[in-house]
Every structure is written in C-alpha cells, then in structure tokens.
Amino acid sequence: MHIIFLNPQGNFDTADSHWTQHPDFGGQLVYVKETALAMAAQGHRIDIVTRRIVDPAWPQFSSEFDSYDGHPNVRIVRIACGGDAFLAKEELWPYLVREWVPNIEAFYRGEGRLPDGTTTHYGDGGLAGALLEARTGVPFTFTGHSLGAQKLDKLLGDKPPDDASLAPLEERFHFAQRLAGERLAMNRAGKVITSTREERFEQYGHPAYRAAVDPDDDRKFSVIPPGVNLAVFDATSRNDREQATADFLETVIARDISADRRGLPIILLSSRVDHKKNHIALLRAFAGHPELQAMANVGIVVRGADNALQQRSRFSGEARELLDQMAALCDEAGLWGKVTAFPLEGQAELAAAYRYLTGRHSLFCLPAFHEPFGLAPLEAMAAGLPAVVTKNGGPSESLYENGASFGVLIDPADPDDIARGVSQVLESPQAWQRYSEAGRGRVLARYTWDRTAAGYAAVLEEIIARGPGDQTGQRLPIPPYFRQPDPANDFTTADLAAIYTGRM
Ligand code: F6P
Secondary structure, eight states: OEEEEEOOSSOOOTTOTTTTTSTTSSHHHHHHHHHHHHHHHTTOEEEEEEEOOOOTTSGGGOSSEEOOTTOTTEEEEEEOOSOSSOOOGGGOHHHIIIIIHHHHHHHHHHTTOOOSEEEEEHHHHHHHHHHHHHHHOOOEEEEOSSOHHHHHHHHHTTSOSSHHHHHHHHHHHOHHHHHHHHHHHHHHOSEEEESSHHIIIIITTSGGGTTTOOTTOTTTEEEOOOOBOHHHHSTTOOOTTHHHHHHHHHHHHHHHSOGGGTTSOEEEEOSOSOGGGOHHHHHHHHHHOHHHHHHOEEEEEOTTSTTTTTOGGGOOHHHHHHHHHHHHHHHHHTOTTSEEEEOOOHHHHHHHHHHHHHHTTOEEEEOOSOBSSOHHHHHHHHTTOOEEEESSBTHHHHSEETTEESSEEEOTTOHHHHHHHHHHHHSOHHHHHHHHHHHHHHHHHHOBHHHHHHHHHHHHHHHHHHOTTOOSSOOOOOOHHHHSOOGGGOOOHHHHHHHHTTOO
16 A cells, blocks of 8 residues: 555654654654555555655755665655644644645645555645645544544643633644644444444543544444554663663662662652652552561652652752652651662663563552553563563553453552552562463564554545545534635634534
C-alpha cells in the first residue's frame, strides 16, 4: 500500500530535531516515526506529510522532501500551510482548510496517483484527513493521541463551562476549532485507533463527542498499542553509556546506602517528580513495612541534581514540595541509608540503568494515581525488571490478560497494597525470575513497533477494501468554518459550550 501519515504539528527530520524540547515535538512524533518506519519495513510505501517551515529559527524544515537514513520506502513530505514561519499547533486550523489539504491533493495529483489510504494524528491531522477524504475519497484512520475535551476538563477544573471560564481558554487554545475538528475526524474516519480499551470507552465517551462517535461501535474502533524501542531498552541491547551508568549507580549506592545493605535489590521509581506519579506512596509503604526494608532499598530518579533529596533548594514549586515531603518521611521513619536519589539523562542511561538493576534483581515501581498508557513500565520490563505498577489505566491491560499476570498491579491509594505487590516479587529468587521473564516476554510478544505497524496495516487494508461511502452511524456535515475559515464563520464561545456539553 501507499499510505500517508498526516501530522501537521511539530515536524520531522533525520536528526529528530527539537524532540521533547517543544510541546509540539512530543511522544506523538516518536509514535508516528516508529510506526511509519516499521510499516515501510513490512513492504509499504510511506509518506509522513507535515508542514513546510522556511524560518531561520527552524532551519531543519525548509526543504520539500527529507528522508531517514536506511529507510528508502519512507519520505518526509513538507507541504506549505500558513506561510513560512513556525506556527504552534493551536494556530494551524484555518490554514489546514485553506491551504494544507488542497496543497496535499494537488501534490499527489501532480505525482499522478492518490495514496491508497491515510492515517491521521491528533485533531489537526484528523481534520485534514476528513477534508481530504471529502475531496478525494481516500479513506483514513484517526489516532487522537490527546483529545481536546479531556484537556479542557483539566483546564476548567471545578469551574462551570460558561462564557467567563471558556472565553480566555478559547482565545489561547482555539478549543472550539479543535473539538469540532476532532468530531469530524472521528465521525468520518474508517477506524479510530486507540492505545487502550480505557481510552476508547472513557475518552471517546465524553459528551463533547456525542453523536460524532459511538464508543460501543466495534466496527469503528481498533485498539492498537504503541511499541517499546527494543534497540534501546531490550535486555540484550547495549549502548555507549552502559558501563559509565553502571559505575555511576555503584557510586550513588556507596554514597547513600549503608554499608551492610549495599547488596540488596533496588525498588526503582523512575518518573517525573509530579504529584500524579505519587512517589510518596511507595516511601510510605516502605516506612510502614520493616519486612520490605529488610528485602530492598529504594532508588528515585530525579533529574536536575546529583542528590535531589539532599539538594532540595535547587528545586522549586511542586518538585520542591514533593522532595521536602519525601525527605521529611525519611527523617521520621529513619529511612536514610536505605533510600538514594540520583539523576539519569536520556534514554540510553535509563536503559543501561534498567539493565544494571536487572543484574541486581531489582524491580520497577510506578504507584501513579492513573497512567493513561504506561510506556515506562513496559520499557523497564523489556530490560528484564519486574514491574509493580498502578492498577488504574493502561497497565491494567498491559500487565494482565485473561488470568495471566505479567507484573503486579497495585492500588496506588493503599500503601499496604503497594508493600504487598513489592513483596510478591521480592519474596524469593524464583518469584523475581518468573516476573522478570513474564514481563519481558509480554513486551516482546505484544508491545513492539512491528506489531503496531501490522495493526495499522490490517486496519488500513480493511477500510480500503470497504470502499468509499461505507460509514457507521450518521455522517456529520462539515461545519461552515471548515468549508470557509472566515471570521464570519468562526465558532463562538457559545458554540464551544454547546459542543463541550454535548448539545451540538
Ligand atoms: O506528544 C504527545 C502529545 O500527547 C501529543 O499528542 C500532543 O502534541 C501533545 O502531547 C498534547 O497536546 P495537547 O496538550 O494539546 O492535548
């Protein structure tokens, strides 16, 4: 198949420029690139279609075409949309309608052939896919990545969705355009692709998407999880930070852990220091269960200081508050000598640390209140670390299936349950070995980009075979703004309130 990936926000180049350093260059770009490369390796012709940016501050994105070394079946195609300058994703909407979609159609007609199918990413890509399908009949899939309704839920908090609360958010984020674009995309997509069942039922079940999509419609949805980068994280991989990272961990263990405890395994917490990740719950479990203290030490990865628990003045805001709480608990419960904090930079050091700690029969713990997908535990599992992870969210699907456990699920609100989960892995060498093998086996069998790509290819084959006009549910009309994006047609705050509350 000749498949195009529509991803207007951010951009793509051989060097993966700006990844993780700008909000429009986040995990979505990794997902699109890895899926595209894996589909191409399976024999498909792939174009990643994005915006052309001719801006001295963004020099990597000015040529019309680009490629990835060693992947001749993949083109990066940059198509003009909204002038030369870099634009944040929130500003793209009118230009997608006016320029990007007509330019994409003209580009492929100029090449003499339209693509067989399109996969679209985020609401902006989704809107473009729906408009392209309306013009050409090329069917498309929609992957939301992050949906506007849930972002608006978070930004509104307890405030009612009225003019006063919505107007400033609309001005900054253009939520009406986003929600209307997402509605059109999910309604007209041949398939909506989610990473988990929870994403399908919870996120697409929001009132804002009422009458656009039915989360119970099996023909409409396909759950295709993303993959772990095995070249980086697999137990058998090695990188140029391998030995230095192992040496570094030995140094911090010698620095922070009492001499008589240095041979014990480490319970590793490796996530952003953020209230949601709930680091303190593991420390409470550790403090409240002396039998756990007899089995292991705790290691906390914190970037920004050599020893974050001792250098808390280097932090501010939420991170400072959480580090203060952790240090206070160490004081109260006498945990110094059993807890260490240290930084790891980048994926190479993280993967090397996972492998080093696997050699020490350690485990990975994530007591987050909720984890939408949970890629980090899967990366640790690929390296061989058993995972003890929140039962809320994606891990409930990735660590457990049909009675088989590939790690231990815990209740993040209950320190006793966290202690139970950790003990279950550390109670015997056999138990540790069983979870280590089961966890890695699960990742290799299910969470690889090859599988993600095969899932996309199967879905695209299905919607291409169905042909045009095959639509489940009622086809939504294209809103006037997406036919003619003039100010006179623009959505109002009242429209946003109506869409958000399911009255549209
Ligand atoms: O890259 C990960 C991601 O979730 C993207 O899908 C998106 O670009 C961004 O982060 C979140 O966007 P938003 O805050 O607009 O929902």
